[in-house]
Every structure is written in structure tokens, then in C-alpha cells.
Amino acid sequence: MEPTQKFLPEWAEACALSDDAFGAAYDGQSGAERAWMKKTTAQIYELFGSRRVQERALSTSWRQGFHSVQQTRPLEYAVAVFGPECCSGPEAVAAAMPVLMSGAKHCAALRVGDGADAEDAILAGMELCGMELVLSLSEEQAQDMLEHMQGLGRGAGVFLGAEDLCVSALKGGKMQVWNQPSAFRLGVFSGNGSSWDFESLKWAHPAAQIEVWKEGDGSAEDFLTESFDAVYVPEEMEKAARACQSLVLGERQEGTWIWPGIRPELFWAADFALRG
Secondary structure (H helix, E strand, O other), X not given: OOOOXXXXXXXXXXXXXXXXXXXXXXXXXXXXXXXHHHHHHHHHHHHHOOOOOOOEEEEEEOOOOOEEEEEEEEOOEEEEEEOXXXXXXXXXXXXXXXXXXXXXXXXXXXXXXXXXXXXXXXXXXHHHHOOOXXXXXXXHHHHHHXXXXXXXXXXXXXXXXXXXXXXXXXXXXXXXXXXXXXXXXXXXXXXXXXXXXXXXXXXXXXOOEXXXXXXXXXXXXXXXXXXXXXXXXXXXXXXXXXXXXXXXXXXXOOOOOOOOOOOHHHHEEEEEEEEO
């Protein structure tokens, strides 16, 4: 049954940021910063691609005499929620791109808190990755919007710097969610002639704890035993790093990002039935 509610309630229409705000945010970023966000957009699209099959059902009759149906289909909505602590353009783009590629009927980004209408790197990132609907909301308004969306049916949300809203969305029972780690730790191994763009790395991850190991600080083996959320290593260390780290990035990736936990499956409605 089709939902009777509109995706955007009337009160929220006034909260949508204007084209002028997008344009000003874009103009406010340097050419290098825009290039990093474009690269993030392009890489994530190549990695995951858009959802080309809208609905798939597999019906099977088994030898034991029973029947199963496995079905996947698009969600009603997908949303990226950026709380006050989210201030990174690449991190925001890396969350918004999977939302846009999900195949969901409705897609939006919610910017929450004081300054949520700022013409900054996040809004510039939304302009660059193609997120056309961005709402500037107070926390109370964001809560109301999430409740409204859950009234539409099943959906998915990715939350950056908005843990309380994520917890609340989970309680609604109709939203599949991913929540950004409250803090994450990045390790950089600087040795063997590697040349890292630390300025871009700090710009891309302003809230992260970035630890740089130089020659003499410890061996590569010691570095790789640390509990990092992601590591930046020279090419010759990549294979060893992949064996013990969840995300390994090389040179010329300092200003890009990918969230390992945001997978295409988050945005699928999957059902399984048995009979007979």
C-alpha cells in the first residue's frame, strides 16, 4: 500500500536550503578542496554504483516439499543526518553518496543544530555530490522529521555527529541505521620516502585523532598492531596492513574518505518467507 503522507511535511518546506546557499558554499571552498570532494564522489560511485535493479524476488521449491521466497526492494526513504559535530566535507560526502545511490524513493540530508544553514564544506559537498534536498533543522525539528519519515514505512539513515537522534530513530523500529563512531583514530606511517599531504588530511578529518609514526618511532609491525580505525601507509606496506587493519589508504587519498560500515545492504528492504 502506498503511504498517504508526503515525504516533506509542510512545516519542513521552509527549512530547505536554497540554491543560492549551495552556490555560496561551493564558491567558499578552494579549488583543491572542491577537487578532493569531487574525487570522493567519483570513487564511491565507482566502488558501489547506483542500484540498477529496483526489485528482485527469488521463488524456490525445495525437495523436502516446502517453498521459499526471498525478496529485495527499494526502501521508501534514505537520509543522511549531520549533527553539530560534523564539519568535514569529505566525511559528509562519503555518507551522502550511498544515500543517493540507494534507489530509495526519497533522499535527503538533514543538518541539525545551531549553524545548520552555514554555507560551508558540508553544504558544498552536498552540491558537488548531487544531494538536492538539504534541510536546516533544530534538534527538535530533526526529531519530528525522523518520526514523520518512519510513518512513511521502511527506510535507512546514516548519522554523523548525531548520536542522540540515531538512538531515537532506532526506537522507531522502521529505520535501518548506521552511526558514526564517536571518535576515530587515524594512523599515518611516514617513512621510506613517503610524502603525505598532511594539510589535506587534517582538513578532511578535523575531529579525528591523527597519529604520525616516523622512522625511529617504531617498526612497521608495531605500527600495524595499533588499534586504528584507518591507516595511511606506503604502497610497500599495503599487503601487510590489509591483514590487520579494516581500512588502508595510500598516498593521494589524504583528502578523500569512505565509511567502511556504510554498505549497500543497509539501504535494501529484504524479506524472506517459508510455506509448505
